[in-house]
Amino acid sequence: MEKVKVKLLTGRTIDQGTSKEHGKLSSEYQESVAICEIDPSDLKELALKQNSNIKISTKCGSVVVKAIESKRAPHPKVIYMPYGLWANLLIDSQTHGTGMPSFKGIPAYMEPAPDSNVLSLPELLKQVFKKG
């Protein structure tokens, strides 16, 4: 399956805001943050269903999350991930002298990942930081 070129936005969602208060190790948090909101037309192009696994990659890394049909469509080829560890593994630390990395409008690729799992927070921490 071909990779599809997209622009990645990251940001707050109300679900991320409320589930954070249930604890970052809770299943609510993972369900609301380890996701990617995708335009229905892009989902169709990749023959993806709601909640199937999708791999998002940027030049900094890649992560597998759940694909969710966006309720904020149309925004073809623009994907949206809530703030959190999953999204930030894709972000570049370069700030171009401002102190602020770019969290929005990042060139990225997405592809279906039926054979990969969405890692839980402890699994992801262990994989990335080799600690804990």
Added chain:
Amino acid sequence: MSVIENVTCPVCGTLCDDLAVTVEDGFITDVKNACAIGEAKFMNFSNPNHRNLKPLIRKEGELVETSLEEAVRKSAEILVASSYPILYGWSCTGCESIRVGIELAEEVGGVIDNTSTVCHGPSILAIQDVGIPTCTLGQIRHRADLIVYWASDPYSAHPRHLERYTSFSGGRFQKSEWEHYVARLRGILGRKRISRTSERMLTKDVSMPAISGEKLPPYFETKKRKLIVVDVRKTRSAEHADFFMQVEPNKDFELLQAMRLLVKDGELEVEEVAGIPVDLMEDVVDTMIGCDFGVIFFGVGLTMSAGKHQNINSAIALTQDLNFRTKFSIMPMRGHFNVAGANIVSTWQTGYPFAVDFSQGFPRYNPGETSVVDILRRDQADAGLIIASDPVSNFPKKAAENLVKNPLIAIDPVISPTTLMADVVFPASFVGIETEGTAYRMDRVPLPMKKLVEPPQNCQSDKVILTRILEQVRLIKKENELG
């Protein structure tokens, strides 16, 4: 059972101070007036499954329980031994703790930076460049007849902002749009009823013209406060807007500059800019010029995308241009409840709002060099103290990796990826629930945060923990001097 009134919500920069919290036997059992996020905080903060309840220290790779004294001693040792520690977080604690934190940063010759470095840092850079015409939220509530949310979705991040200060709030000179929506709905239903009755009476003319579609007579259209939303997606806030401009990602700067041209009566010789048809842009600009008092609220959508502080520069310049035609203000939508306070305390103590470097014995400020993400990207820090924040989740990967590989101290009421990766963990109490304090709202109005219940046994306030670390640092330094 007691109901505590006028409680300030310790979640977002809207800092709603009208909550009513019911406390029974030392537990919070109900909260009124809060939004979903505020309520989730009050109803879940004490859940022991996600709280840090004991001081922890890392031994042989594992976090194990320890005493507060041991945790304080270990933290002080880490800080004294390091040559370039970073002290980061500060936006979810009270001003009183931030003040102690700055003293600690100076004592250990470290860098103190707050979370605005990765949210509205660029806004601060722009404000330092060109100034800012702004006001308080009270003035907006009472007087503003045009609200613009640019790259900000209050429904998701500041849920009660619309209801308390803008479109859905009722001010002295401005009616709430909420009442208008309800009146409009009633009007439509009423007219349908009349029309049905008149049809039943088999007469088409009962002194009222026939209803055509959903259109209402002009007296129902006296809509005062107008709402404009500019965003890269059709957000929930955009659904309520009179005008919505869906700008292409990373093109806000172009759109802002084009609008500045229109405000100055210039002409655009193109069909569209940044994905927005010029016709729509002209309507929006006419509405902006036509209002009595407008305000632009901008979110991190502007600071985090291409252009960064240049986007804010041009948003402020647009506001300044509009002030030649009418009255206009602009305000950043601050995220965490006391991130504005972190900037303010840092400014009054050191002269600089964030990214303050004490390594040379005096405060230095040069975002891009002394900002924490850059220090971590260049791998220059050799220890970290994180308070009331979760940079392991929120920083870009490389910065987070370099933070974690150094000795790390975390002060936080809740378990987070940062506390899980830390070498020393302090269980803190929640400011605004278990400890009192002061926080600054997004319009820089300070508000008191109340203590509602007692913290769990081993949880101390941020201020107490920091003060103890500071005392211990001074003690160790003195011992070192004496040899």
